[in-house]
Amino acid sequence: MGISRYLFTYGEAAPFPAKLLYITYSKYEHDWYSLPHTHPFTELCFILHGKGSYLFEGQPYPVQKDDFIIVNSNVSHTETSDGDVPLEYIILGVEGLDFSLRGNREHIIFNCKEDHTDFSFLMNTLLSEMETKKPNYELICQNLLEVLIVRLTRRRASLAFEAIPTVLSNRECLKLKQYMDTNYNRNITLDTLAEISHLNKYYLAHAFTKRFGDSPMNYLCSVRIKASKELLSSTDHSITEVAHSSGFSSQSYFAQCFQKHCGMTASAYRKSCREQKGK
Numbered sequence: 001m002g003i004s005r006y007l008f009t010y011g012e013a014a015p016f017p018a019k020l021l022y023i024t025y026s027k028y029e030h031d032w033y034s035l036p037h038t039h040p041f042t043e044l045c046f047i048l049h050g051k052g053s054y055l056f057e058g059q060p061y062p063v064q065k066d067d068f069i070i071v072n073s074n075v076s077h078t079e080t081s082d083g084d085v086p087l088e089y090i091i092l093g094v095e096g097l098d099f100s101l102r103g104n105r106e107h108i109i110f111n112c113k114e115d116h117t118d119f120s121f122l123m124n125t126l127l128s129e130m131e132t133k134k135p136n137y138e139l140i141c142q143n144l145l146e147v148l149i150v151r152l153t154r155r156r157a158s159l160a161f162e163a164i165p166t167v168l169s170n171r172e173c174l175k176l177k178q179y180m181d182t183n184y185n186r187n188i189t190l191d192t193l194a195e196i197s198h199l200n201k202y203y204l205a206h207a208f209t210k211r212f213g214d215s216p217m218n219y220l221c222s223v224r225i226k227a228s229k230e231l232l233s234s235t236d237h238s239i240t241e242v243a244h245s246s247g248f249s250s251q252s253y254f255a256q257c258f259q260k261h262c263g264m265t266a267s268a269y270r271k272s273c274r275e276q277k278g279k
Contacts, residue, residue: 018149020094020145021041022130023093026089028087037077038076039093041073041094043077043093044091046112047064047067047087048120049086051081051087052064052086055078056107057075066112068152069109070101097149129141172197176196177219184247190217222261224246227245227247233269239254243255
């Protein structure tokens with residue numbers, strides 16, 4: 001008799017900050033028309049049968065059986081069915097979690113044919129638990145959701161995505177922005193911002209970029225350039241002094257950033273300002 005024993009060791013993995021909001025089962029029977037819409041949460045969709053299209057920001061993408069669709073929060077989308085092979089699918093509404101996708105995309109479609117049994121079991125069991133609501137169904141649903149998310153993230157080697165906490169609220173992102181607005185002349189790094197906000201720095205960067213359309217460090221650089229322009233136009237400080245007062249680590253880095261943002265050197269900008277005042 002052969003026996004194999006595997007000892008379980010506890011790693012540093014923590015539960016995903018995801019909360020199941022709802023589950024929807026849909027089968028197209030020519031009795032509905034879905035309009036483009038958005039949600040403040042993520043949707044996970046698994047195509048059980050049929051063919052059709054998912055529309056993201058008005059652009060159609062074909063979907064078929066065993067396709068898995070991830071739609072991050074606040075992305076305009078809808079689905080349409082092929083009349084000959086109607087769509088049948090299950091959708092999960094998930095709060096507290098977004099997916100960081102390659103190329104800063106906010107949606108992805110990939111086929112799970114090889115993992116059909118696993119994904120079909122997870123989605124159908126979640127649906128069944130929500131329908132019957134037997135004792136402790138909430139615990140089962142939460143555990144199944146976490147298993148599903150882990151199975152999805154294991155594909156990130158080929159699909160380049162990872163699960164991250166949902167983007168920070170406007171208030172939290174604004175707090176970081178205001179800190180940089182008032183402390184731009186200090187030595188601020190992404191690690192500094194992570195320490196202040198008590199957040200993972202990669203999550204913080206994703207959250208800030210999605211909220212303001214620019215990364216934290218690019219935003220900080222623009223604030224420093226704005227401050228330097230004010231000093232160049234209103235004081236006689238040397239270029240080195242202006243660079244230091246604006247928070248730049250060196251004059252050479254300041255010169256590089258100023259040229260990139262303003263299309264001219266700091267000296268040329270100062271000269272231009274004085275010429276304007278002299279008119």
